[in-house]
Amino acid sequence: MLKKRLIPVLLLRNGQLVRSEGFATHQVLGDPVHEVARFNEWAVDELLYLDISEDATILGRADTKVKPETSILAILEAVAARCFMPLTFGGRIRTLNDIRARLERGADKVALGTALVANPTLVTEAARSFGSQSVVAVIDAKRDGDGDFRVVYDHARRTTSWTPALLASRAEELGAGEILLQSVDRDGKAQGYDLALIRSVTAATRVPVIALGGVGSLDHFALAITEGGAAAAAAANIFHFVELSDRRAKRAMALAGVDVRLDLSR
Amino acid sequence: MAIAVIDYGMGNLSSVRNALRAVGADVRIVQHGHELGGASAIVLPGVGAFGAGMEGLRLRGFADALSREVIERKKPLLGICLGLSLLAEIGHEFGRHLGLGWVPGEVVSLDVASLGLRVPHVGWNEVHGSGTLFRGIPEDSSFYFAHSYHLALRERSWICATTEYGREIACAIEQENIMAVQFHPEKSHRCGLALLANFAALAA
Numbered sequence: 001m002l003k004k005r006l007i008p009v010l011l012l013r014n015g016q017l018v019r020s021e022g023f024a025t026h027q028v029l030g031d032p033v034h035e036v037a038r039f040n041e042w043a044v045d046e047l048l049y050l051d052i053s054e055d056a057t058i059l060g061r062a063d064t065k066v067k068p069e070t071s072i073l074a075i076l077e078a079v080a081a082r083c084f085m086p087l088t089f090g091g092r093i094r095t096l097n098d099i100r101a102r103l104e105r106g107a108d109k110v111a112l113g114t115a116l117v118a119n120p121t122l123v124t125e126a127a128r129s130f131g132s133q134s135v136v137a138v139i140d141a142k143r144d145g146d147g148d149f150r151v152v153y154d155h156a157r158r159t160t161s162w163t164p165a166l167l168a169s170r171a172e173e174l175g176a177g178e179i180l181l182q183s184v185d186r187d188g189k190a191q192g193y194d195l196a197l198i199r200s201v202t203a204a205t206r207v208p209v210i211a212l213g214g215v216g217s218l219d220h221f222a223l224a225i226t227e228g229g230a231a232a233a234a235a236a237n238i239f240h241f242v243e244l245s246d247r248r249a250k251r252a253m254a255l256a257g258v259d260v261r262l263d264l265s266r
Numbered sequence: 267m268a269i270a271v272i273d274y275g276m277g278n279l280s281s282v283r284n285a286l287r288a289v290g291a292d293v294r295i296v297q298h299g300h301e302l303g304g305a306s307a308i309v310l311p312g313v314g315a316f317g318a319g320m321e322g323l324r325l326r327g328f329a330d331a332l333s334r335e336v337i338e339r340k341k342p343l344l345g346i347c348l349g350l351s352l353l354a355e356i357g358h359e360f361g362r363h364l365g366l367g368w369v370p371g372e373v374v375s376l377d378v379a380s381l382g383l384r385v386p387h388v389g390w391n392e393v394h395g396s397g398t399l400f401r402g403i404p405e406d407s408s409f410y411f412a413h414s415y416h417l418a419l420r421e422r423s424w425i426c427a428t429t430e431y432g433r434e435i436a437c438a439i440e441q442e443n444i445m446a447v448q449f450h451p452e453k454s455h456r457c458g459l460a461l462l463a464n465f466a467a468l469a470a
Contacts, residue, residue, distance in 0.1 A: 003392075085455055
C-alpha cells in the first residue's frame with residue numbers, strides 16, 4: 001500500500017532557516033545546509049524547502065562560523081548533495097529557466113505559488129517540459145471577513161477571488177501533479193490544521209494534496225489525513241522545536257490508524 | 267571502469283550520480299553514445315515524457331550505442347523511472363511512440379482513478395522484490411515512486427518486483443544484464459542506496 005507521507009518544511013529567508021508566524025513574523029533558526037544532515041539521518045519521507053525571501057540577498061549569521069552559500073541555487077546544490085530523499089524547492093520561481101535551474105541542481109519537484117495565480121501558463125509549460133510529477137502547485141488560503149476561504153499570494157499580501165477548491169481543480173487541469181495547501185491563518189499558531197480547508201480541496205481534486213499550516217502537537221498530523229483526506233501531512237516549526245519529532249510523529253500517526261512508513265532504520 | 271550515467275536531456279542526473287558515489291561507485295555522466303564504449307555498466311535515468319525521451323536518446327546517438335553495449339556486449343544496464351519505460355516496445359504518453367523494444371510490453375497510463383486513487387502515484391510504497399537488485403534488502407521495504415504511467419508486460423518472467431496501487435504494478439524487471447526500476451532508488455534512503463550498491467557491484 002502507498003504510505004501516507006510526513007513532510008518537514010524548511011522555510012528559507014535570505015538564505016537563513018526561519019520560523020514563520022502568520023506569514024509575517026520570522027525568526028532565524030539556523031543554517032539550511034546543516035539541517036539536511038539531521039533529516040537525512042532521520043530518514044524522513046521527503047523535504048520541502050520554501051524560499052520566502054523578498055529579494056535575492058543571502059545573509060550569514062553573526063553567531064556561527066558557518067560560511068553562508070552565495071545564492072539560493074548554491075544552497076540547493078549543497079542540500080541536494082546530502083539528500084537521498086525526494087526534495088521539493090519553491091519560492092521566487094518565475095520562468096521555465098528558474099525551474100530548470102532548480103531541477104538541474106537536484107530538486108525533484110518545484111513548488112509554484114505566485115505563478116499559479118499570476119502566470120498559470122508556467123504551470124502547464126513546466127508539466128509539459130518536466131512532467132506533472134515535478135510540479136507542485138502551492139495554494140495559500142485565508143478566511144475572509146465572512147469566514148469563506150480565499151486564495152492569497154505574494155506573501156499573503158494580495159487576495160484573489162479564487163476559492164482554494166476551484167484553484168486546486170484548475171491547477172490539476174493546468175498539469176500540476178500535487179497540491180501544497182497552506183493555511184495562512186494557522187501558520188505558526190500551533191492550533192492544528194484547518195481541516196475544513198483541507199477537506200474542501202481534497203474533495204475537489206484527484207491529485208495528492210499536502211496539508212500545511214497549524215501543527216502544534218504530534219497528534220495533529222494524522223487528522224490532515226483521516227479527517228482532511230490529504231495524502232501527506234506537512235509542518236515546519238515543530239520539526240525544529242520537538243526532539244525526534246519525525247519518528248514520534250510517525251508513531252502517533254500509526255497509532256491513529258494512518259499507514260505510514262515506519263521502516264526508518266533501513 | 268566507470269558506470270556511465272546517460273544524459274539525454276531528461277531531468278536531473280546529479281541525484282543519481284550523488285547516490286552512486288555514496289555507495290562507492292566510480293561514476294561518469296555521458297552526453298553522447300560514443301562515450302559508452304569505455305563504461306563497465308550503464309544507468310539510464312530520466313523523468314519526463316516518453317516521446318521526448320526517445321528523441322533525446324536518438325539525437326545524442328544513444329539508441330544505437332545502447333543496443334551495441336547492452337544487447338551485443340551484454341553490459342549491465344539499470345533503467346530508472348523513464349529509463350524503465352523506454353525499454354518497452356511502445357509508449358502511450360501524449361501519442362504513440364516506439365521505445366527501444368527490448369522488453370515485451372507497453373507503457374500505459376496508470377488507470378486507477380476509478381478506484382478512487384490519486385494519480386500520479388507519488389510517495390513511498392512497499393515493494394516485494396527478489397533477484398540481483400534486491401539482494402540483502404528486507405522484504406516489503408518502501409521505495410519512493412513518482413509516476414503516472416506504468417509498464418504493462420506481456421511476459422511475467424521479466425518481473426522481479428511488484429507493488430500495489432489499486433492493482434499489482436510491475437515495478438522492477440530483470441533478465442540477464444538488463445535491469446530496471448519504476449521507483450527512484452536514488453531518493454529511497456538506505457534501501458535505495460543498497461539497491462544501487464547491488465547494481466554497482468556488477469560493474470566491478
